[in-house]
Amino acid sequence: MSYTIEGETGLWEVVIGMEVHAQVISRAKLFSGAATDFGGDPNTQVSFVDAAFPGMLPVINRECVAQAIRTGLGLNAHINVVSRFDRKNYFYADLPAGYQISQYQHPIVGSGTIEIELADCSTKPIGVTRLHVEQDAGKSLHDQHPTKSYIDLNRAGVALMEIVSEPDLRSPEEAGAYLRKLRTILRYLGTCDGNMEEGSMRADVNVSVRKHGEPFRTRCEVKNVNSVRFVMQAIEAEARRQIQVWESGGIVEQETRLFDAGRGATRSMRTKEDAHDYRYFPDPDLLPLVLDEAWIEELKATLPELPDAKRRRFMEQYGLPAYDAGVLVAEQATAEFYETVAKGRDAKLAANWVMGDFFAALNRTGRTIETSPVSAASLGKLLDLMADGTINGRIAKEVFEAMVDTGDEPAIIVEKKGLRQVTDAGAIDEAVDKVLAANAEKVAQYKSGKERLFGFFVGQVMKAMAGKGNPALVNEALRRKLS
Amino acid sequence: MALDPATVRRIVTLARIRLEDAEVPRIQSELNGIIGWIEQLNEVDIDGVEPLTGAAQMALKMRDDAVTDGGYPDKVLSNAPERAGPFYAVPKVVE
Amino acid sequence: MSLTDLSLAAAREGLRRGDFTARELTEAHLTAIEALNPRLNAYVTVMADRALDQADAADAARSRGEDRPLLGLPLAIKDLFCTEGVRTTAASRILGPFVPPYESTVTANLLRDGAVFLGKANLDEFAMGSSNITSAFGPVENPWKRQGDPATVLVPGGSSGGSGAGVAARLALGATGTDTGGSIRQPASFCGIAGIKPTYGRCSRWGIVAFASSLDQAGPMARTVQDCAILLRSMAGHDPKDSTSIDRPVPDYEAACRRSVKGLRIGVPREYRAEGMPAEIERLWEQGLAWLRDAGAEIIEVSLPHTKYGLAAYYIVAPAEASSNLARYDGVRFGLRVEGEDLRDMYERTRAEGFGAEVRRRILIGTYVLSAGYYDAYYLRAQKVRALILRDFTEAFARVDALLTPTAPSAAFAQGEKMDDPVKMYLNDIFTVPASLAGVPGMSVPAGLDGDGLPLGLQVLGRPFDEETVFAVAAAIERAAGFEALPSLRAGA
Known part of the structure; x- marks a missing residue:
C-alpha cells in the first residue's frame, strides 16, 4: 500500500x-x-x-x-x-x-x-x-x-x-x-x-x-x-x-x-x-x-565492503533474516562486532545476543560500541560457556550483566560467583524431591491432569538450585519423579 | 541587445553598487556603447569551436591533505573595518 | 654618469666590483624620487627607510662574500603586488588602509635574490586602464615631452604607468608590472623602455591583486632587454600556491639575449596593419623587420585572422572575471567600509564609493555578460573566439619562431585625450590583447621616435614558454635600433 x-x-x-x-x-x-x-x-x-x-x-x-x-x-x-x-x-x-x-x-x-x-x-x-x-x-x-x-x-x-x-x-x-x-x-x-x-x-x-x-x-x-x-x-x-x-x-x-x-x-x-x-x-x-x-x-580496490553487500553476505553466510542482517550492518562497527562474536559459533544465537542484551546494555549505560565495557571477544566467550554446558541460558544473562558492570571476563565471573551449571544427578534429584515434598497439593493436582503445573515445578527446582541446574536434566528428573 | 533602465538597475543590484536614479541614463548609455561594440563578435563563425576558459594548458595540480595554514586569527582580523573580539562584525542580517 | 643612469646590469657589476655600495645606489634613487615624484606621481608609497635597511643588509651580505642575482639593486614594485607590512592599494580607494600580512610570491622571489624595494608604483585602479588616469592617487605624468611642447602632460600608458614612468625617469633601475591585456607592453612603449609579459603561468599570481585571473601575468619593466631578462629570471618559477603556475625550469634569459637571430623565422601578421595607424609606426615596423633580416632572420608573412576580434573578446572575458574577482571588496574583512542602513546598503555604498568610474563600469559589463540569459551570447561566444585566437597563434608558430608587430597604435597621448569614449581608450590595447588571450609571451622594446620625438616600441611575440627566443629577437632589435633618446624629465636632467 x-x-x-x-x-x-x-x-x-x-x-x-x-x-x-x-x-x-x-x-x-x-x-x-x-x-x-x-x-x-x-x-x-x-x-x-x-x-x-x-x-x-x-x-x-x-x-x-x-x-x-x-x-x-x-x-x-x-x-x-x-x-x-x-x-x-x-x-x-x-x-x-x-x-x-x-x-x-x-x-x-x-x-x-x-x-x-x-x-x-x-x-x-x-x-x-x-x-x-x-x-x-x-x-x-x-x-x-x-x-x-x-x-x-x-x-x-x-x-x-x-x-x-x-x-x-x-x-x-x-x-x-x-x-x-x-x-x-x-x-x-x-x-x-x-x-x-x-x-x-x-x-x-x-x-x-x-x-x-x-x-x-x-x-x-x-x-x-x-x-x-x-x-x-x-x-x-x-x-x-x-x-x-x-x-x-x-x-x-x-x-x-x-x-x-x-x-x-x-x-x-x-x-x-x-x-x-x-x-x-x-x-x-x-x-x-x-x-x-x-x-x-x-x-575502487581499497573500498570497504559496503552495507548492501554485507547485508546479503550476512543473510547467506550466517543464515540471518533480512531484518536482522539490516540492523547489524547499519553501522560498520556493529557489523564487525557481530562477526567477531559469530565467528565459529551459532550465528543466529550470536545475532540475538548482539541485537538483544548487548544493544539493551549499551542503551542503558549510554555507551557506544566503541566504548562498550563488553568486547566482542568476551561476548563470544560467554556464548562458548553456554555451548559447552558450563552455564545455562538463564545464568548467561546474569553473567552478562556482571560483565557490563565489571568488565570482567565471563569465566572469571562464573567462577567467582559459583555459577557453574549443576549436572550432578544426585544434586538435582535431591532438589526435585524437596520441591515435590513441599508442594504435595500441587503434585496431586498435576497428577489429576493439571499438566500446566510442570513449568511451576521446573521454576521451583531452578530457584532452589539458584538457577544453576542443567535445564534438560531438571526436566528429565521431574518427569521421572512425577510419572 | 541594448540595455534598458530596468536591466541597468538589475545589474547594479547584482553587483551591489549603489546607483542614483539620476545616473541611470548615463550608465545605460555607456554600457550600451560598449555592448554595441562588443557585438561585433557576432560576425565570427564559432560553429564547433570548444570554448577556451584559460590560457594555462596543463593538468590541475593538487595539494596534500595536511594542515599547513590558518591559526592566525589576529592576522585575518587585523584589516577588518569592524571587529568584535574574535569575529568580523557586520550590520545585522535578518533571515 | 650618475648612479641612477646605470642599467641594472651595469649597477650589478658596479656593486660586485665595489665601485659603490647598495646604500649609495639606493640613496641616489631616493633622492631622485624626492625630487621628481611629486611631479610624476610614479610612486604612491615610497619605502625609504625600509629600502635603506634592505640596502644596508645587502652591503653587509656582500661584505661577507655573498652574492645574489639582485643583491642591492633598487626596484619599484607595482602597487598591485601585496607586500607584507606595506600598504597595498591597487590604486583604489576600496582597499583603503589595507596592509597585507603576506608577501606576494613574485616580490618574495625578488627579495630572496637580494632586491631593494624603493616603493609601490602607481597604476590604473585595479590595473584597469591604458593611461594611468584611473588611479585613486591621481594620474602619472609621462617623463617624455613632445618636442617643443614641454607644457602638455602626456600619459605614461597603463596600467603599469607608475612602473613605466618611474623606470624611464630613472627613479628605479627596474620595476615589476602586470599585464592583463597590454599593461606592461603598452606603457613600456609609451615610456621608451623594455617590458615583457611572459607566458601565462610563468610567474606566480599568488599575492597579486587579481583583475582577470585567466589573463593576469606579472613581468619586468626596465631600460634594457638584458635588464628585463635579469629580473624575469628572479621573478619566474613554479609556485605550488598557484594552480595555474607551470612547473618548468626557468632558463637563463640573460644568456638568451646574446643569442643570434640568424636563421630564425620571423612572422609578420598582416592583420596588425590597423586602420588609421600612423605611417611612422608602419615605417618603424618595416625598419624592425629590416634589422632582423640584416641580422640573418627570415621574414615570413603570416595570418592571424581573428586578430580584429581580440579586443571585443577581451572586453567580455576580462570584465566578467573582474566582476567576480572584485566581489570580495565588500567592507567586511579589509579595506574601505561605508556604513549603511543594513548589510546590503553597506555593500552598495562601500562599492559605489570605493571603486572608481572605470572599475564600476567594468564590473557592470562583467555582471551583465554573465547574467542569466546573456551568458551564451557574450561570455561563451567570447571564449570560443578566444579559442580561435589561440588557434591562429598555434598555426602561425608552426611556421615561424616569433612574430614582430607594433606594440601600440600610437605614441603616448595627452592627458584628457581619448577620455570621452571608453571604447576609444580600449583600442590602445589592440595589438597587445591577442597575446594575452592566447597566453603567449610578448615583449615591447623601444625602437625609435615618432615625429614629435616620442618613443615607439615594437612587440616581439613568441611561442608559449619560449621567452628565450623573444629575448633574443628583442635584443637584436635593441642593438640595431641603438635607442639612446632620453626623456626630458629624469633624474639628474
Whole structure:
C-alpha cells in the first residue's frame, strides 16, 4: 500500500527529492591548508585564502577529490573523468569571496543509485542524479548583538559533497530510509561522519504533491533540516500545506521554505529578489579536474565492503533474516562486532545476543560500541560457556550483566560467583524431591491432569538450585519423579 | 541587445553598487556603447569551436591533505573595518 | 654618469666590483624620487627607510662574500603586488588602509635574490586602464615631452604607468608590472623602455591583486632587454600556491639575449596593419623587420585572422572575471567600509564609493555578460573566439619562431585625450590583447621616435614558454635600433 494523504478532494501522493550536503572528512579544507576540526575558537581555522584576501588563490586538496570519488563509487555512480569548478556568485556576509567555488555544469560524479530498505523489509532503488564538490560558507551569528551579526569563517572553505537524488521518494518513511542509508554508506566509506547535529550532514528537501497518475506539480524546497526525524516531519507538514493550498483553489509557488520544528510547520524564507542569478562561470583560478583512471581503480580496490553487500553476505553466510542482517550492518562497527562474536559459533544465537542484551546494555549505560565495557571477544566467550554446558541460558544473562558492570571476563565471573551449571544427578534429584515434598497439593493436582503445573515445578527446582541446574536434566528428573 | 533602465538597475543590484536614479541614463548609455561594440563578435563563425576558459594548458595540480595554514586569527582580523573580539562584525542580517 | 643612469646590469657589476655600495645606489634613487615624484606621481608609497635597511643588509651580505642575482639593486614594485607590512592599494580607494600580512610570491622571489624595494608604483585602479588616469592617487605624468611642447602632460600608458614612468625617469633601475591585456607592453612603449609579459603561468599570481585571473601575468619593466631578462629570471618559477603556475625550469634569459637571430623565422601578421595607424609606426615596423633580416632572420608573412576580434573578446572575458574577482571588496574583512542602513546598503555604498568610474563600469559589463540569459551570447561566444585566437597563434608558430608587430597604435597621448569614449581608450590595447588571450609571451622594446620625438616600441611575440627566443629577437632589435633618446624629465636632467 503506497503512502498517500487524504485531502478533501481525495488522495494525494507526495513526491520528494533530496539534496544532501555532506561535509567531507579531510584534515584540511578543499582549497586551503587550514584545519577542518569542529568547534575551534572563532576564526582560528582560517587562512588568507579562506578569508578571500587580495591575491589569494585556491589549490585543491587531493584527499577531498579522493573522498568524492570513493563516495561516487559507493553510490554505484558514474565517475566523470573530466569535471570542472565554477564560481557561483552572490553576496553574503559569510561568503568571503563573493562567490562559492562549486561544480555546476560538470560535476565529478554522475548518476547512481541508493537502495533503501523499508519497514516491511522490501527494498526500493532511489536514483542519485549527481554528486559535486563545493566549498562550505562561514557562519553568521545573529544573536550576539542587537544590531550586528558576527562572522566566523572557520567553516568557510571546508569541502562539501552535494548529493542530489531523483524525485523518486514517495513518503516520509522513504525519505527517512534514504537519509539513513546514505549516512550509513558515507560512514562505511569514511567520507563523511554523517553527524546531522553538528551540521556535517544537512538536507534540503524538495516536496510536491499530486493526484495519482498526474505529472509533477510545483515543488518547494525546505532548507537545512537537521535530523532524520525533522525531515520526515517537514515533508508531512509541507505536503499537507500544499494540499491545502491546492484544495482551496490556490497555486503553490516555487519557493524556499524553512522548517520550524517547534511549530511543526514550514514557513517561507524572506525571498532574495535576485537569488536566482548566480552568474556561474568556470573558475579561472582552477583548471579542469582530469582524473587518472588508474587512480580511480586504486580507490575502487581499497573500498570497504559496503552495507548492501554485507547485508546479503550476512543473510547467506550466517543464515540471518533480512531484518536482522539490516540492523547489524547499519553501522560498520556493529557489523564487525557481530562477526567477531559469530565467528565459529551459532550465528543466529550470536545475532540475538548482539541485537538483544548487548544493544539493551549499551542503551542503558549510554555507551557506544566503541566504548562498550563488553568486547566482542568476551561476548563470544560467554556464548562458548553456554555451548559447552558450563552455564545455562538463564545464568548467561546474569553473567552478562556482571560483565557490563565489571568488565570482567565471563569465566572469571562464573567462577567467582559459583555459577557453574549443576549436572550432578544426585544434586538435582535431591532438589526435585524437596520441591515435590513441599508442594504435595500441587503434585496431586498435576497428577489429576493439571499438566500446566510442570513449568511451576521446573521454576521451583531452578530457584532452589539458584538457577544453576542443567535445564534438560531438571526436566528429565521431574518427569521421572512425577510419572 | 541594448540595455534598458530596468536591466541597468538589475545589474547594479547584482553587483551591489549603489546607483542614483539620476545616473541611470548615463550608465545605460555607456554600457550600451560598449555592448554595441562588443557585438561585433557576432560576425565570427564559432560553429564547433570548444570554448577556451584559460590560457594555462596543463593538468590541475593538487595539494596534500595536511594542515599547513590558518591559526592566525589576529592576522585575518587585523584589516577588518569592524571587529568584535574574535569575529568580523557586520550590520545585522535578518533571515 | 650618475648612479641612477646605470642599467641594472651595469649597477650589478658596479656593486660586485665595489665601485659603490647598495646604500649609495639606493640613496641616489631616493633622492631622485624626492625630487621628481611629486611631479610624476610614479610612486604612491615610497619605502625609504625600509629600502635603506634592505640596502644596508645587502652591503653587509656582500661584505661577507655573498652574492645574489639582485643583491642591492633598487626596484619599484607595482602597487598591485601585496607586500607584507606595506600598504597595498591597487590604486583604489576600496582597499583603503589595507596592509597585507603576506608577501606576494613574485616580490618574495625578488627579495630572496637580494632586491631593494624603493616603493609601490602607481597604476590604473585595479590595473584597469591604458593611461594611468584611473588611479585613486591621481594620474602619472609621462617623463617624455613632445618636442617643443614641454607644457602638455602626456600619459605614461597603463596600467603599469607608475612602473613605466618611474623606470624611464630613472627613479628605479627596474620595476615589476602586470599585464592583463597590454599593461606592461603598452606603457613600456609609451615610456621608451623594455617590458615583457611572459607566458601565462610563468610567474606566480599568488599575492597579486587579481583583475582577470585567466589573463593576469606579472613581468619586468626596465631600460634594457638584458635588464628585463635579469629580473624575469628572479621573478619566474613554479609556485605550488598557484594552480595555474607551470612547473618548468626557468632558463637563463640573460644568456638568451646574446643569442643570434640568424636563421630564425620571423612572422609578420598582416592583420596588425590597423586602420588609421600612423605611417611612422608602419615605417618603424618595416625598419624592425629590416634589422632582423640584416641580422640573418627570415621574414615570413603570416595570418592571424581573428586578430580584429581580440579586443571585443577581451572586453567580455576580462570584465566578467573582474566582476567576480572584485566581489570580495565588500567592507567586511579589509579595506574601505561605508556604513549603511543594513548589510546590503553597506555593500552598495562601500562599492559605489570605493571603486572608481572605470572599475564600476567594468564590473557592470562583467555582471551583465554573465547574467542569466546573456551568458551564451557574450561570455561563451567570447571564449570560443578566444579559442580561435589561440588557434591562429598555434598555426602561425608552426611556421615561424616569433612574430614582430607594433606594440601600440600610437605614441603616448595627452592627458584628457581619448577620455570621452571608453571604447576609444580600449583600442590602445589592440595589438597587445591577442597575446594575452592566447597566453603567449610578448615583449615591447623601444625602437625609435615618432615625429614629435616620442618613443615607439615594437612587440616581439613568441611561442608559449619560449621567452628565450623573444629575448633574443628583442635584443637584436635593441642593438640595431641603438635607442639612446632620453626623456626630458629624469633624474639628474
